[in-house]
Amino acid sequence: MSLSALRRSAQSGKAEWLVLFLHGYGSSGADLMSFADYWQGSMPNVAFVAPDGPAPAKDGGFQWIGKRPAGDPRLYDDAVAAAPPLHDFIDGELAREGLDASRLALVGFSQGTVMALHLGLRRAIAPAAVLGYSGGLVGADKLRDEITSKPPVMLVHGEQDDLAPIYGMMTSVKALTEVGIASQGIPIPGLGHAVDANALIYGARFLLSAFAYREKHGF
Secondary structure (H helix, E strand, O other): OOOEEEEEEOOOOOOOOOEEOOOOOOOOOOHHHHHHHHHHHHHHOOEEEOOEEEEEEEEOOOEOOOOOOOOOOOHHHHHHHHHHHHHHHHHHHHHHHHHHHHEEEEEEOOOOHHHHHHOOOOOOOOOOOEEEEEEOOOOOHHHHHHHOOOOOOEEEOOOOOOOOOOOOHHHHOOOOOOOOOEEEEEEOOOOOOOOOHHHHHHHHHHHHHHHHHHHHHHO
16 A cells, blocks of 8 residues: 655755654644644754555544544554554655664654554664654553564643543653653643644754764664
8 A cells, every 4th residue: 555645855965864744633744744844944864754644534634543532442453453554654765765764753643643652662673763742652551562662752742632631641651661661741731632833842852862862872
């Protein structure tokens, strides 16, 4: 299965990192590619790619997994089913840019965060970073048996998020920490199920520090 995607080349002309965006339910790659408008100036050696989910959402846009309540165990089953073609897509995008799998960062919003965490912790080679907005981990009870890589993780979440309550971010960080992943949660006061300028600034700082760490220390 091929995914439709928007791509933005590295500003410098030579990509040293690839940021892959995974959008939320009923959205599209274009929505998250807008993050690159804010980030590209400080990340000239980063290429960006934002695929559309493989299935149309009921009310427009696309989806990776079903629209289910937070904590629904079927979210994990959905993520498992959605993962193989996404792993293949990621590998293809890395090859397109001539990059090793360690030069990847996954950035998700809402159910895109679910997928970013699910994929990032099961890659054969750990990504440089996983950044998630307004979403969290599914299948935490299975993680210890399934984890194959331990990228650093940052989860950013609005304190006023009614759609995906911030409690999910806190339980996700706890579960990630328990399996040895360097993870942190950033609550944003007054923010709902959305991303604002502060959230983008936290994300940019995290990605840049993760890239610098990987550059210096390798795995």
